[in-house]
Amino acid sequence: MELTERKKKILRAVVERYIQTAEPIGSKALQELTGLNVSSATIRNELADLTEQGYLEQPHTSAGRVPSPKGYRLYVNELMEEQRLSLEETRQINDALHLKMQELDKVIDQAGRMVSQLTNYPAFALAGNPRRPTIKRFDLILVDSASFIAVVMTDGNVVKNKLFRLPTDLSEPQLQLLTTLLNAAFVGKTLDQLTPELMRVAEHAAGASYGLISLVVSFAMEVLDSMENSAVYTAGASHILDHPEYQDLGKAQKLMSYLTEEQSLAKSLALPALNDDGAKILIGPENVAEELKDSSVVLASYDIGDGMKGVIGVVGPTRMDYAKVAAKLSYVADGLSKLFGAPKLPPVGPDKEKEE
């Protein structure tokens, strides 16, 4: 049941015009827009067909046509021309990719903000790791006689630290013993495997400073925990107010809270996308979450390295500018993958490139 070329041309014109104006399009406007040399009556006939087949909808009998989710889907799959980013745009993105302070969660957060700013839609970003994270290494640094820094590194090469202050004194040999012990007992373990028994054994071995073991290990557990339940960062939620479809305050607020409740909600949306490459587009009712049923989502995933993946996504009205958004999102995702994938540094010179 392929559509005729003419029908496609009309459908495409409807979608693209609607994306711009958010207003129903009538037969007369389409006559000009499509450049077809037929009368408006002919177009009306075609529109009637497209409506019957479910590609278009009529808000009410005497209004123009509006694309249905099915219509958007066809547009996205077949009619949409891949958007080339302008030089200005790529430059803008490249500049923004030059992030500072590249602790993993900062980069993710920043990526979300960036995407939101680039697209003028609310955006979110998260990272997911397919395996369960484990501790790769402990280091303890003595600061002064009453405090030390614990540095924990996980198998995803995420490094976290924390300063501990103690009411009792502490010596360098003591700390070295502890470090050895910690590394011997807990490296390679997942969160689950850090059992109380294991702790007890290690504490026993630590002698007088056994209390410190649990301090450092519970810090390590927090790190592992936070990596398993990777945070979702959202940005630019206020952008939804830019679009007339969210003039209805109720709708706007529902979507807003959905977006800001960084809970499992946004995760359940994005995690399935972790394994798909390239941009993925979810239109209106294709979304599982009730709150997104009349919005659309564009997702792109990127490689963080060490098997970890990240997802950036954009939420907007169903009439969102898919071509442009998908192009930008893919470009950013590619850029991020490269950023993470090419960590080699020149051994010399004040080069600025680094990575987490």
Next chain:
Amino acid sequence: MELTERKKKILRAVVERYIQTAEPIGSKALQELTGLNVSSATIRNELADLTEQGYLEQPHTSAGRVPSPKGYRLYVNELMEEQRLSLEETRQINDALHLKMQELDKVIDQAGRMVSQLTNYPAFALAGNPRRPTIKRFDLILVDSASFIAVVMTDGNVVKNKLFRLPTDLSEPQLQLLTTLLNAAFVGKTLDQLTPELMRVAEHAAGASYGLISLVVSFAMEVLDSMENSAVYTAGASHILDHPEYQDLGKAQKLMSYLTEEQSLAKSLALPALNDDGAKILIGPENVAEELKDSSVVLASYDIGDGMKGVIGVVGPTRMDYAKVAAKLSYVADGLSKLFGAPKLPPVGPDKEKEE
């Protein structure tokens, strides 16, 4: 020009009722509300006086009265009863204060979120340090022959780290030399004092691995930089849609963007409050920022330790529930101060308390 008791009673009733309902209050309603044994006509006379003196306003001739900013100010200064938090509320706050992963910026961010959730208003949080931050200490940890972790600690006891990977090999003695060098050359310096000359001297001393100096130092510079331009975290911006005064989408959006543009904007608001203790209330036009002229702000500051201070704040309509918000904010600020001020840990046992 003190107000009579009766006028105060009336003004207070108007403010409190308006805080609840957001609707103008008429003389008849006040007759009941105040419990005064006078007729509505008398109250009308009083209202006329209060209006003339600028404490009340009339949206239009035949509507009830609404408090003016001046009226709110009087209410806040003299009439407002200090709100006692319920046990349930203090419990809720205490629970929330038990934060995980207490890297400084996380705590600040979390505090903002918490306040927003507690008050149902948009909130923000930031930290400021009166002095310019300096590097207190460097540590380099060898991970494997091609990578190491740099740990930088500043004088505010903020610790940051970053993993570096190199294309060339690296040995432990080499790294120790570097560490010594870095500590000797750059400790105690502010961002400005990390001059190219200083770098050159250090690089010269480093011999073959001179390239690494600039890597680590520019990381340190990033840390210092991010501490000087301390970030502002906002949370719960969507809460402004809860309030009828922001039904006007234009207004709502203006305020939203102001809040999410974490730029110097929110800073210029909060920084002056850094040195005031206790809650500070800014009503409508008392705000400097144009975008806040018809909103109110409640601020509270807290001590982070080492001379650093933090500010949490809440933004809402002028008719915001000052008593409740101020009480909650102060309680949270106190809690945070204590959290930072009492860092001592028991040497033993799996106690969860730690600090950055």
Next chain:
DNA sequence: GCTTAGCACTCGGAGAGATTGAGTGCTAAA
């Protein structure tokens, strides 16, 4: 001199038509 009852007046908001016009569907002719 303060308080109160009474009353005319004001003005925003809600609701009922009336009007408009963009756009449709259908029919009959090309």
Next chain:
DNA sequence: TTTAGCACTCAATCTCTCCGAGTGCTAAGC
């Protein structure tokens, strides 16, 4: 299959009226 023509539909807009909460003022009462 396309087109011109035409009656029809219906949201949006405007106008008009009505309603009532609430006021301000005046004159009488305490």
